[in-house]
Amino acid sequence: MSRLGRSWTGAVLATAAVGGVTAAMGPSAAQAAQNDTAPGYEVIASGLNNPRGIAVLKDGTVLVAESGTGMPGCAAGTECVGATGSVYRVGGGRSSGRVVTGLKSVAMGPKSPQEPVSATGPNDVAPGPRGTFVVLNGGGGNLEHRATLGEDGRYAGTLYQSRSGRVLGDLVKYETEADPDWVLGHAPTPQEPTTAHSNAWRFAQTRTGWLVADAGGNDLVKVPGWGRPSTETVFPDSRSADGKPVQAVPSGVVVAGDGTIYVCDMGALKPGASRIWKIVPGHKPEVFVNGLTALSDLALDSKGNLVALSLTGGYTQTGPLPGKVHKVDTRSKEVTEVPTGDKLSMSTGLGVGPDDEIYVTNKSVGTNGELVRITP
Template identity: 30%
Template structure:
């Protein structure tokens, strides 16, 4: 049965370019349950004043660099974050698991050459249309899905499997484990520059109990390849100290493609880029249009990244007492969402010469600073990804470096900092191997889960010193000819 949606839209006093200014209350009935959704979209009135005191100098410097890069484009090859540059010597399609990296991490780039149609575009790796390699690799790893093994002194155990593109993790108010599932897309597909993008409402927030998956919130929008791999939808997940759970949705309503069914288009417009509060009874409320705000911000600051802006893809979220922080992997910003839903850019992460920073995760330290991990560090060179330290009101500074494809980060119970590496060989490498790097307070590094983690994502610290990450995070929950499914794993000493 097709969902029936009833919405009431009221104008608000807030206005912003490309987003904000309305309050929408909707009721969805999908034939099985009634969900009430309230969408509140606001933007900051002080957006043109960047919070970084050195912003004007930084902006001028970026303008100069942008002109230099543009003038030099005809003299040297340029690699942008639209696709992974390597391994350039590998012919043929990229590995099956690589198809999810672009959509999962920095997808939904608006592509409208010559004023053409808006479409979703893979921005890091090439799309894969053949599944032969997927089946072959899955067969060689058929023993992985039920493992309980160790690397060094760390033991990795599967907590749950059969998950649909699992991403962010959080403990709920009842102490149970929750995961954001980006879904498997849907049956409404449109042609993109590198293949089809399939849209649907298969995203969910799920509770994991004794290995069982209880999909508590369903009907969240999802975009994936036709096979359901590499979906993006609800990505980040965080619990506020008062017990509230928050997820962040991908992209922005400005990036909607044409040609989708009216009901699905309405759902996408209502959810894309939204910060959503979820309740354990299955209801959810969209409280801030972060994606719409960031897209508009990028449009106003297009000179920072003239060949890639405007763009938006909110990805990581950190919920604190009175403030929620979001990192946007496409606008390269750290945002603050106030109690009233107002969104403000706190920091912009500078672009390397050949790509952008692509921030994906964040955590707050005991010193009060925010620590932000990035995906590629520009150009996808091995060891190029870094962790930034951000003190609001100051420019971000590099705190730790030498990582590969960071997709999760945070502090553990012992004060160590953890980094989840999506692929240890760099984004788009031939191997899906990933790991978690623990940085002790004295700076010593230890690798956890080597040989046990594949395309991991997210990070959550347990009170007993164990940690949790999503594994096979770009895979759907239904296995195809022995291929792995999305998992959540627990790593303990």
């Protein structure tokens, strides 16, 4: 279990506050000509509420999972559940806006009006059958913690269908009962008396179900179309630049056409500690690329190459450095940076469109989040 994975938003919020993230306007489409940005960089939606994962459909429609703002009016320092999570849609020949609302969102009441609300809620989204959506909610921790959220917190840490509310996989229950990363030997501490904590971060569909990257559990969990979840793999600790062991904190997951699975990890946000893993069916996982920093998501382009997103390029005394986008040639393993004009700040979600345009959720803490399009 990772403290960062259990409540990564706390670490992000602290650094975002130093960097000057502020709450502001409601959702609106934005034109490239109105933005002082680098060429090839365009804000296409703004005023998003804690935007996280992205799904890009074949017709160019982009879906964004918004973790919401918790419960309006929640007392300062109190954890409350509200119905402010949503799915935001952009493009595809239709008007932009929220197509699903009322999803469960958990947040601590802010201590001041200036403090951005950092919520845990919908972390990822994909189209489901008959006009529904498959939504992955993060957080939840373990069954004991989830119980403190009451009935409204029952979707925390689950993969479920919108509209019907049918739970496809309960990651919190599985983590609490199985605690797969116990094999790594992480001892409990006074701050973390139990090592079983889930924070489901991203998922990918397979022929038989779904794969969920659990940042809190340091594992990749297989969720079948029926039956109980099971462990696909547990990710061992990485090492920071100074040689100290740091927990993996798996984040993005994608499945290639041949069934190969790629997973990236955050490396506890330590510089150079992030890795991209390659899992070929029937073989042990192997480190495919290493030496990157704070990888928060992963995607595939039309050529089968990887695109990886860094939440930040590192940290300084004045705040986090801008996020980065990398392309990884899956044949040569060569990593190249995609220019973004240093415009990315606390960027968490990533998707690639039909023409290999890159979509990123930016400013992902608070209510001034953005969806940006990058044309390499």
